[in-house]
Amino acid sequence: VFIAWGLDTMRMVQSGPDWIQRGDERFNVMAKAEDPSKATGQELLAMLQNMLVERFQLKFHREPAETPGFALTIAKSGPHLERSKSEDAELSLGKAGKPAPGVPVTLKARHYSMPALVRFLSSFGGQGPGVDKTGLDGFYDFTLSWDDDAGPTLPVALREQLGLRMEPQKVQISNFIIDSAQRPSEN
DSSP, rough: OOTTTOOSOGGGGSSSHHHHHHOOOOOOOOOSSSSSSOOOHHHHHHHHHHHHHHTTTTTEEEEEEEEEEEEEOOTOOOOEEHHHHHHHHEEEEEGGOOOTTTTOEEEEEEEEOHHHHHHHHHHHHOOEEEEESSSSOOOOOEEEOOTTSSSOOOOHIIIISSSEEEEEEEEEEEEEEEEEEEOOOOO
8 A cells, every 4th residue: 555555654544454554464466567568657556556456345535634744955055966867766775675763874866856855754764754845856866874873863964965954844645544445365
């Protein structure tokens, strides 16, 4: 659901059966498009959405809400970003795989947009969902390193290394409300 509907955080998934809310059950999905070389990313996501609706008998609706979050803005020092020369997007977190509390993080991004950075920070930045208010368009290459225990913290690293800030503010979101779902049967 998180990937298929492009949710910023799992906190946006509301209600539904207890087995969904706990999130302790996992299902392997093995699917293939008829011709993956001709399917766009949006088409693949639509296929995933349709499969989830069909296999889990998923019924849902969206509900607007306002929640504490952040706006990504430009720091007083100005942006310290290099326009990307690459055509291929790449995101690496090294051996860590994903940021975890108490573990130093180095994010290497190539051909990365500010909205994509906001989505990353919404998931792993600890400030809730965000909005891009940088006014920076296009794609950038950058490395961002932080360690919330030993320093620099993520907000300091953003300011010093990229010239960006996470300003706390209320953010409009669209919660994903699960009305009903069933465990799928075997194939």
